Amino acid sequence: MRINLxxxxxxxxxxxxxxxxxxxxxxxxxxxxxxIIIFFTDDQGxxxxxxxxxxxxxxxxxxxxxxxxIMFTNFYVPATVCTPSRAGLLTGRYPKRSNLHEAVLFPxxxxxxxxxxxxxxxxxxxxxxxxxxxxxxxxxxxxxxMPNNHGFDEFYGVPYSNDMDNYNYEKxxxxxxxxxxxxxxKLIESGPDQQxxxxxxxxEAIKQIKxxxxxxxxxxLAHNMxxxxxxxxxxxxxxxxxxxxxxxxxxxxxxxxxxxxxxKDEGIYENTIFIFTSDxxxxxxxxxxxxxxxxxxxxxxxRVPGIIAWPGKIPKGKVTDEFVSTLDLFPTLAKISSSKIxxxxxxxxxDLSAFLLTPEKxxxxxxxxxxxxRNGDLEAVRLGKWKLHLKKSIGWNENADGEFQxxxxxxxxxxxxxxxxxxxxxxxxxxxxxxxxxxxGDL
Numbered sequence: 458m459r460i461n462l463x464x465x466x467x468x469x470x471x472x473x474x475x476x477x478x479x480x481x482x483x484x485x486x487x488x489x490x491x492x493i494i495i496f497f498t499d500d501q502g503x504x505x506x507x508x509x510x511x512x513x514x515x516x517x518x519x520x521x522x523x524x525x526x527i528m529f530t531n532f533y534v535p536a537t538v539c540t541p542s543r544a545g546l547l548t549g550r551y552p553k554r555s556n557l558h559e560a561v562l563f564p565x566x567x568x569x570x571x572x573x574x575x576x577x578x579x580x581x582x583x584x585x586x587x588x589x590x591x592x593x594x595x596x597x598x599x600x601x602x603m604p605n606n607h608g609f610d611e612f613y614g615v616p617y618s619n620d621m622d623n624y625n626y627e628k629x630x631x632x633x634x635x636x637x638x639x640x641x642x643k644l645i646e647s648g649p650d651q652q653x654x655x656x657x658x659x660x661e662a663i664k665q666i667k668x669x670x671x672x673x674x675x676x677x678l679a680h681n682m683x684x685x686x687x688x689x690x691x692x693x694x695x696x697x698x699x700x701x702x703x704x705x706x707x708x709x710x711x712x713x714x715x716x717x718x719x720x721k722d723e724g725i726y727e728n729t730i731f732i733f734t735s736d737x738x739x740x741x742x743x744x745x746x747x748x749x750x751x752x753x754x755x756x757x758x759x760r761v762p763g764i765i766a767w768p769g770k771i772p773k774g775k776v777t778d779e780f781v782s783t784l785d786l787f788p789t790l791a792k793i794s795s796s797k798i799x800x801x802x803x804x805x806x807x808d809l810s811a812f813l814l815t816p817e818k819x820x821x822x823x824x825x826x827x828x829x830x831r832n833g834d835l836e837a838v839r840l841g842k843w844k845l846h847l848k849k850s851i852g853w854n855e856n857a858d859g860e861f862q863x864x865x866x867x868x869x870x871x872x873x874x875x876x877x878x879x880x881x882x883x884x885x886x887x888x889x890x891x892x893x894x895x896x897x898g899d900l
Contacts, residue, residue: 526766569597
């Protein structure tokens with residue numbers, strides 16, 4: 458039987474064009490690398506999310522995200538305040554390695570994240586990603602330290618905390634300028650109306666997703682809120698039962714919802730890793746049932762809400778008490794994205810990819826975690842269920858000699874760190890003390 462090719466040609470042409478179109482859709486790539494979004498809030502406490510027990514406000518979009526991925530009840534950041542926490546996230550290393558472990562950077566600071574540091578953005582950019590930083594940077598406001606010199610193709614946001622807007626540092630005689638707002642290296646606004654910051658960042662993220670290139674994208678969305686002073690847009694003021702703080706959290710939840718909706722509308726939600734967490738514990742919010750808050754090495758200062766979802770790959774509705782931290786995100790995303798980390802770089806996190814894909818079959822190794830205080834001192838160490846506080850901390854009692862006693866807590870039984878069991882567990886105290894001193898000495 459003869460086939461009339463003249464009749465078949467139109468159909469073949471349509472088939473070829475359809476196949477070509479499907480291969481060149483925005484966001485597709487030869488390696489099928491997932492898009493990555495890190496949704497990073499500022500000073501949001503462990504208890505400031507609906508699925509973590511929030512009171513007085515609701516977070517339906519983030520709760521749904523948790524239902525579609527893995528919710529971490531033992532998720533930590535490597536610092537109690539902004540700058541070192543962000544340095545740890547973006548380098549995968551304890552902040553002391555980059556000399557950003559003491560306090561935070563100010564508008565009068567001369568330093569920042571060294572250009573010699575290899576960042577997550579550089580790693581992903583080398584791996585074929587477009588990279589974007591939206592929101593608060595806080596790793597140095599001078600040009601050499603800004604996002605565009607650390608692997609980010611795009612920057613849209615502010616260089617430091619919103620409370621540094623036009624602030625007078627009387628002790629040193631320094632008047633900070635109105636909060637600078639940048640697009641890349643160009644100053645586009647001074648002293649922006651902060652009630653619209655969350656909306657500005659959300660709109661920019663949506664715009665970038667809709668106008669993405671064909672390569673996969675990495676968006677580091679670092680919101681200013683709920684760092685004080687608190688601001689919510691008129692659409693959210695008075696919405697919660699928990700005053701302005703609740704309004705702010707509800708708007709952040711809206712932000713996540715709008716971004717997720719855009720991913721779904723664009724048909725790329727299934728192949729996007731969405732990570733939600735906070736940079737440290739709360740200043741105004743809740744860390745219940747944990748003890749402590751921002752700037753403290755109690756659990757409430759560094760254990761934060763954590764969610765990772767990848768609808769096409771990660772099983773839904775998982776809740777885990779496995780210990781993880783933002784230091785683990787760097788090696789994990791390197792593995793998932795098929796990107797490379799230079800062999801000479803000392804990483805402090807581990808690759809979680811096998812656990813994320815098969816959480817019921819994978820057990821993470823027991824490893825220590827070190828708690829550095831706001832002044833840069835190593836104040837505590839955790840290994841498994843045990844957490845040892847080594848130095849003076851808020852709320853401790855002096856002994857008769859005026860010295861501060863070490864304190865050991867069993868976090869499996871005492872999540873609120875109420876009962877010091879150091880005297881009953883001398884061997885554990887000795888082991889953790891040696892572990893902490895050895896690590897800090899090497900570091």
